[in-house]
Amino acid sequence: MSQSDLETATQSPSQPTTASSSTAVLPNAGDVAGETNSTADGGSDGTVNVTNRKDHTKHALHTNLKRGMESRHLQMISLGGVIGTGLFLSSGYTIQQAGPIGTILAYGIGAVIVYLVMLTLGELSVAMPVTGSFHVYAEKFIGPGTGFVIAIQYWLTWTVALGSEFTAAGLLMQRWFPHTPTWMWSAACIILIFTLNALSVRFFAEAEFWFASIKVLAICAFIGIGLLAIFGILPMKGYDHAPLFDNLTKDGIFPNGFMPVFATILTVNFAFSGTELIGVTAGETRDPETAVPKAIHTTLWRLVLFFIGSIVVMSALIPWRQAGVGESPFVLVFSSIGIPYAADIMNFVVLTAVLSASNSGLYASTRMVWSMGHEGMIPRWFAKTNRHGVPVLALCAAMAGGLLALLSSAVAATTVYLVLVALSGLSAVVVWIAIAYCQIVFRKRWIASGHSVDELKYKTPGYPWTSWGAFILCTASFLLVFFDKEQRFALGAELVFIVVCYAAYFVQRWWRQRHPREEDEPVQLP
Template sequence: MSELSAPPAQQPPARSTPGVSPGESGLRRTMTSRHLVMIALGGVIGSGLFVSSGYTIAQAGPLGAVLAYAVGALVAYMVMSGLGELSARHPVAGGFHAHATRDLGPAWGFTTAWLYWMCWAVALASEFTASGILMQRWFPTVPAWVFALLFAALLFALNAVSSKVFAETEFWFSLIKVAAVVLMIVVGAATILGINPASEAGPLGLANFDTGDGLFPTGISGVLVTILAVFYAFSGTELIGVAAGEAKNPELSIPRAIRTAVVRLAVFFIGAIVVIAAIVPFAEAGANESPFVTVLDAAGLPAGADIMNFVIITALLSAGNSGLYSCARMLHAMGAAGQAPAVLSKTNRRGVPMLALCLSLLGGLASLLSGVIAADSLFLALVSISGFAVVAVWIVICASHLSFRRHHVAVHGGTDSLPYRAPLFPLLPILAVLLLGASLVGVAFDPVQRPALWFGVPFTLLCLGYYRWRHGAGVFTPAR
C-alpha cells in the first residue's frame, strides 16, 4: 500500500497554479473523507453496473468478465494513486485539470478540462433520460421528458445550495446503491451456496462458469474488448481530485478517500459480477432486464423488480449529481486559470460557482435535446468523445504525476516533503499509461467503439491547436 505520513514541519510551500489556489478560488473546504469516498462511488456505480453488466458477461464470458473487472480495478488504483499524490500536495480547485496545467502545460490543462466537461455533459443527458424512462414503470402515461426535467431541476437545486449540501446528498444517494449492491451480493451468494430459505432452487455453485465452450467462450479478443469498456465503467473515481479544493485536511483525507474508494469499488464490481455470472446463465446474459433484478427474482426476494427499479433511478441521479458538480467545478477552474472567461470563476456567498453551474446544466440539457432533434451523427460524436475522454484524462493524470515527481525530486532532493507518496514509482504510472494506450489502440479494431477515435482524436487536437493559436504557448510548457 501507499506510504502515508503527516506533513513534516519544514515542508516547503506548495507551488500554486495561477488563478486556482485554494485561497483565491472562492470555494469552501467543507468535505470530509467520507464525503469524498461517496462522491467517487456515486460517480462510478451507475447504470454500467446495474444495467449493462449482463452485456459484459455476454461479451467476455463469466470468467472473462471477472478478469476484465480485476484489470480495470488495478488500473484505476494505479491512476488514482498518482492523483492522490498530486492532490494531497496541491489540493486546488479543478483537480487534475490544474495538475495538467502546472506539470504538462496550459494547453493540456485546457484540453483536459474541456474533454472532461464534455464527458459529463453528455452523461448528464443520458442519466436524465434513463431516469425518466424508468419512472414510466409506475407512471406509464407521463412522458419521460417530464421526469427528466424534474430530475434536472432537483439536481440543480442540490448543487446550488452549497457544496456541503451536495456532498451530504451524494453521501446518502451513494449509500442507497452501495447497500443495494451489498444486498445483491449477500443474497446472491446465499442462493449460490443453497442456504437462502426464500429460493426454491438448490445450491447453484459455480456451474455457470463452465459454459460448455471453455472458460473463455468468446476468445481472448472478447475479454480484451470488454476491458476497454471496463476502464470507462471505473471512471468517476477521479472526481475526488475535482473536489480537492473543497476538502478538509486534504493532505490526509484525499489519499485515504482514494485508497478506500478503489478498494470498495473492486469488491463491489468483482463481487457483483461473480454473483451475476453464477446465477444468470451465460446464454441468457445480456437480456434487456437488469441482471440485478434477475438475481433478486432467482433469490425469491419479494418485489425485487420494483426495489431495483428504485435503486437504479437513485443510482442514475447519484451519477448525475456528481456529474453536474464536476462540470461546474471544471468551468470554474478554467475561469480561475484564465483558460475561460473569468466570470465563470465567480462564486456566490455560499461558495457555489452559479454561472458555471447553470452553463453545465444547459450543456447537459442541450446534449439531451440533440439526441432527439439533431442528426444521429451529432449525438454519436458527443457520446464517442465522452468515452474517449475518460481514458485520455487518465493518461493525462499519469503523465502529470510523472512530470511532477521528476520536478519535485530535482528541486527538493527527494520525496520526504510529500504528505503522500504513490507506491512503486515510476512503474505504476508507466504501466497504467501503456495499458490505457493499448485500450485506445484496441478501439480501432472494434467497429462499435471505433467512432471514439474518429471524433475523440480530432477534438483533442482541435483543443490543443486552438489554445496554441489563441495564446501562442507551446503545447509542452509546464506552468510552474
C-alpha cells in the same frame, strides 16, 4: 524549497492572492511547478508573476469556493460518482460481449488500471490540492495547450456522462410507466439534480454522503441475497437445484473469443470513471493531506468488492446471452429469485444510484468549468460564485451536457446510451493518461530541484513502475477500442475532438496576442 513554498505557488482558489504576495516563488525555472511558457506568467528567474488573470483583488467577481468537505464526504462522493450506470446497466452489456469469466477478468484489469492511476493522483493532489486539478497539473507539467485539452476532456467526460445517467433514469422509469416517454423522466431528473447542486457545497456533500450510502447498502444486500440464491438457500426461477457457478463456464471460458475482453475495457473504464473525483474535491476539502490518501485506499477496496462481487453474482445467476442494457441485471436477478416486490425495490435503488452519480458528475463538471474560468481559459464570468460559494453560471454550463439525454426522445434509448458510454469512457481514459504522465514529470522536477522524496507528504508507491504502468495500460486500453466494431466510431470521434481542442487553444492564444485584454496584462502590486 519547503512544502509550504509549493503550497504557496499552487495556492488554493479558496485563499485568494493578497497584496503581500506579488510573486509566487517556484523552485528555479521549470523544476516543480513547470516550465516558463508563453502563456503567462513565467520569468527568467523562475518566478511566476501575479497577473490580473490570477488577481482577485482587481476584479469584482467573487471567485471563492469554500472548503466544506470532510474525509467521509470525500469517500462517499467518490463512490457516488462511480457506482451508477456503469455497474447497474453497462455491466450487462459487458457480460453479453465478453462472457462471464471475460467480464470478471475485464473488471479485474480495470481495477488494476484505476488503482495505479489513483496512486499517481494521490501524490499530485496532496502536494497541490487545487480545484480543477487535472488541467492545472497538465498545464504545469506538460504544457498550456495540453492543460486546455485536458480541461475540455474532463468536462466532456462528465457532461456526456450526465446525458447517459439521465437516459438511464428514463429507462428505469419505464418499468413503472411503460407508456410514458423517456425524455419526460430525463427532464425531471435534470431539474432535481440541478437544484441539489445549486445549494451550498456543504449541503451537496452531506446529501451525497447519504445518497451514496443507500446504494452501497443495496449492493451489499444484492451480493448477500445473490449468494444465498447461488448456493440454493433461496429458490431461483428455472433451477431445481443450486445454480452454483455453472453459468460462468457453461459455454466455455470465453464464448465470444478473447479479444472482446480487451475491447470491452472501454465499458469497464466508464464503470470506474469517477474515482478521480478525489482530485477535483481536494480543493474544497478541509484537510487534503489526510483525507485524500485515506479516500484513495478505502475507496479502491470498496470498489473492487462491490464491482467484482456484483459481477460474480450476476454472471452466476443470469445466462450471459440474456444480459444487455434493456433492463438492469440487478432487476433481472431479483425477478428470477422471486422475492415479492424486490425487483421494484431494486429498480428504485438503481434509480437512486443513477441520481447520485449524476449529482457527483454535475459537481465535477461544474468545478472544471469554474476552474477554466478562474484560469482565464474561458470567459471569466464562469468563475463567479454566489454568497454560498456556488458557481452558478458554471453550473448552468455543465448542465447543458445533461440535455443530451433528450436525444432519447428521437433515437432508441439503448443506442443513445451505448454511444454516450463510449464517448465518456474515452475522455476519462485520456484524463487518466495525463494524470499518470504529470506525476512522472512532477517527481522528476521535484528531485531535480534539490528536494528529497521524503519531503512529500504522500508518495506514489512503487515509482516509477507504478506511474509508467498506469500510463501504458491506460494508453493500451484507449487504443484497443479499435477492435470493437460497435464503438470504433467513438475512437475516431475522440481523436478528432482532441485535435479540435488543440486547434481551439492555439486560435485562442493567437487572438489574445493580437487583441490583448487589460486583465491579461501584469499587475505591479505594492
